[in-house]
Amino acid sequence: MTADGVYVYAVIRARRRLPTGVGGVGSPAAPLRTIEQGRVAAVVSEAPPKLRARRRDLLAHQDLLLRLSDQGPVLPMRFGTVAPDEETVRGQLTAGEADHLAALEHLSDGVEVNIKAFPAQNALRSLLADDRKLRRLRDEALRRPGYEANLRLGEAVAAALESRAAEAGRGLLSELTPRARAVASGPEVQGCVLNMSFLVDRGDSDDFRSAAEQFAETHSERVELRLAGPLPCYSFVSAEGTRVRTVGA
Amino acid sequence: MPTTTYSDEVVACPPRAGTLYDVLELILDRGMVIDVFARVSLVGIEILKVDVRIVVASVDTYLRFAEACNRLDLEHDSGSTTVPELFSGKAAKSIGKRKVREAAESVGDTVRKAVGGRDDDADEPDEDEEEQQERPRKRRAPARGGTSRRRPVEA
Known part of the structure; x- marks a missing residue:
């Protein structure tokens, strides 16, 4: 040694x-x-x-x-x-x-799939179409242009993008949780509205990923997903620091 | 042939396993911890976790969003053309282009003043700095294909 x-x-x-x-x-x-x-x-x-x-x-x-x-x-x-x-x-x-x-x-026969959700970046149009408050801020910024007005508008846009993504993330979670054996929230990652790991059967991991990808496609104006897996079960080996929720059983 | 086997498997796996970045926080912050084993100090590792692609709440980001929004708005108001048409390109070249252009310039001005940028010739907010610097020269002698398309609008 x-x-x-x-x-x-x-x-x-x-x-x-x-x-x-x-x-x-x-x-x-x-x-x-x-x-x-x-x-x-x-x-x-x-x-x-x-x-x-x-x-x-x-x-x-x-x-x-x-x-x-x-x-x-x-x-x-x-x-x-x-x-x-x-x-x-x-x-x-x-x-x-x-x-x-x-x-x-x-x-045994379990793998971890990690999903991170980020605010969709290319959804300003749909965001403005949906959000009256933002349209008002934008109109103000155009009427009386200036640093303050732009800052207010930009901050509101960032917050709205994040909140829409977080909402979509919650939808994703409730859609995917029934497909998993257990769920564990991951460490905080900057800019990430959801960082979640799912314990799934190895044989189901393709279907699981497809379901997530399908969700991402349907909600592309709200949320951007990054999938990783099948992975070793990092998030399901230790109670320490994680909130593991066993599903179903 | 161990090496071959390995790389074959790796090729089949990592697009699925994600990039190292995507799983970094799992490798570093998850996994089994056993008290009697020590863990090496990972001072400075936070640097690895910074991802430039991610929106960070900052003044810069806010101003960028505001700028994009103001631009969107202008396209919106610029006549009968719908926004998707404007973005798809064809319509944008003819219909309402002048109006869009003028408005975009004024916003470009505003934004640049707002962020304390240079006071030189106004430009479309989405053009990069290099182009902005070249702009005055191009005005006098339009030469490149990319800009000549816009000439009639400015004239």
């Missing part, structure tokens, strides 16, 4: 083979291995010295987790998790074996 510790990528079931052709964080990419303990295993590599959230390392972390989750259930660790040594990892796996197994069971 080096002094820099053990970088932990994920917890998986024991006796799974690691994907080939994938490396870990660091440059050159650290070789991957597993630490098995009972019925679970941690996927690890040596932690590189001075690890930071570099693009290369983030990609390595993400790529490995994508590959692992393609092959079976995986509990992804948050980026940058480093254990002091292998003994600590073994101790944790032993202590947490039952919980890990339960979580792996819960997530």
Whole structure:
């Protein structure tokens, strides 16, 4: 073991083979291995010295987790998790074996789909057509042009675009939630009116995405969606910091 | 052939998995946390999260929206042509073009004064700075295809 510790990528079931052709964080990419303990295993590599959230390392972390989750259930660790040594990892796996197994069971065949909603940018015409207050502000800005009037108008437009997008986001949420096994709100992202992750069955993820895309098309004058997934279940492995809502069951 | 297999899978995946940017906050702020494991310091990572495409509530954004709205309004009032027709281009070249143009110039003036910009020749608000700077010269000697189309309107 080096002094820099053990970088932990994920917890998986024991006796799974690691994907080939994938490396870990660091440059050159650290070789991957597993630490098995009972019925679970941690996927690890040596932690590189001075690890930071570099693009290369983030990609390595993400790529490995994508590959692992393609092959079976995986509990992804948050980026940058480093254990002091292998003994600590073994101790944790032993202590947490039952919980890990339960979580792996819960997530089996599940994938995360993340949807971010942003205000539609090219909808000024429909916005003005719909909103009398905005038309009045605009008329004022034209009658008595000036910095103040333009600022008032622009601010109102920005607020209206955001509120229309947020409303559409709520519609999207209620439309997609019944299709998901669980829903978790994501961290706040600047400019984003909705950041939501859905736990869906792997087999349903195409249909789920289509439904979201359909919604985006129908509401393109209100909201712009960015979809990511199927992803490893980042948002469904930890109660900490997330509000996970199990759907249906 | 590990490498080939890998890139094949990656090609099939990432358009779906999203770009790194789209999932950055999940990689950094979600995922399992275990107390006995430490986490590296991610000081400065916020920089990565800034996305220029996103509307940020700021004076600049507001003025940009106002400008776009004022322009829209003008197109709206510029005669019998409907807005979609104006935007589709064909009608805009003939019907009501002069009126639109004049109005657009006055708004351009206003906006530029409002934001403390240069006081030089008025221009359509949507033209970029480079074009604005070239404008006076072009007026005297219209040469490029793009601007000559507008000549008769100004004359």
